[in-house]
Amino acid sequence: MLTKRIIPCLDVKDGKVVKGTNFVNLRDAGSAVELAERYYKEGADELVFLDITASEEKRKTLIELVKDVAAAIRIPFTVGGGISELDDIEVLLNSGADKVSLNTSIVKNPKLIEDASNAFGSQAIVAAIDIKNVNGNHKIFIKGGKEETELEGMSWCKETVERGAGEILLTSMDKDGTKEGYDNEFLKALSDSVSVPVIASGGAGDKRHFLDTFKNTNVEACLAASLFHFSELGIKELKKYLKQNEINVRL
Helix, strand or coil, X not given: CCCEEEEEXXXXXXXXXEEEECCEEEEEEEEHHHHHHHHHHHXXXXXXXXXXXXXXXXXXXXXXXXXXXXXXXXXXXXXXXXXXXXXXXXHHHHXXXXXXXXXXXXXXXXXXXXXXXXXHCHHHEEEEEEEXXXXXXXXXXXXXXXXXXXXXXXXXXXXXXXXXXXXEEEEECCCCCCCCCCCHHHHHHHHHHCCCCEEEECCCCCHHHHHHHHHHCCCCEEEECHHHHCCCCCHHHHHHHHHHCCCCECC
């Protein structure tokens, strides 16, 4: 049986880790390299690093930070933010990232998923998908949750897999930062209907939320940010709790 993964997420703005609620009201959570090293030592299975306000002028800073984080850890490392072409992906993979997370760029140019997966292997391509309930429908948002699109949540998730994404990182914007639990209803429907691993993101408030999602959906990983950043929950403590409740995790 596959082990379930616990993944801390570093949302980075101007080189610092930040965290907000519903994608706004950001507050500083500290150094990306220090947090990455801490999570690695605490037993995180992977790490996700998202440059949430990436722009071309910050590209150099991002690459140096990626190299520094990669040097501090020995676990799989996914990087996203400001990636718009194959050259960007190549540079990040050569700088120490194991996978790249694509969001806005693949909505604007869906063929990028196919090109990237052909060039680097589907295992290196993560479709990062931000959904929000708009008048009863799950709509896809891009640009760090600032721009609504015409895309419907489930159909876009399925399309990314058909085009070659090797994993889906699904963030519920309605749940993000609320600490009320993950969007298990959507996550169950999604994880039951795609053939690739699904990572749950948005809403973790305590260890029971991780257990609920692993018990009630087929997601392979749960991602969290502020819960870990501000030491409200330790990764070791969380994993012991999950193991005691018959969830297969790596201790």
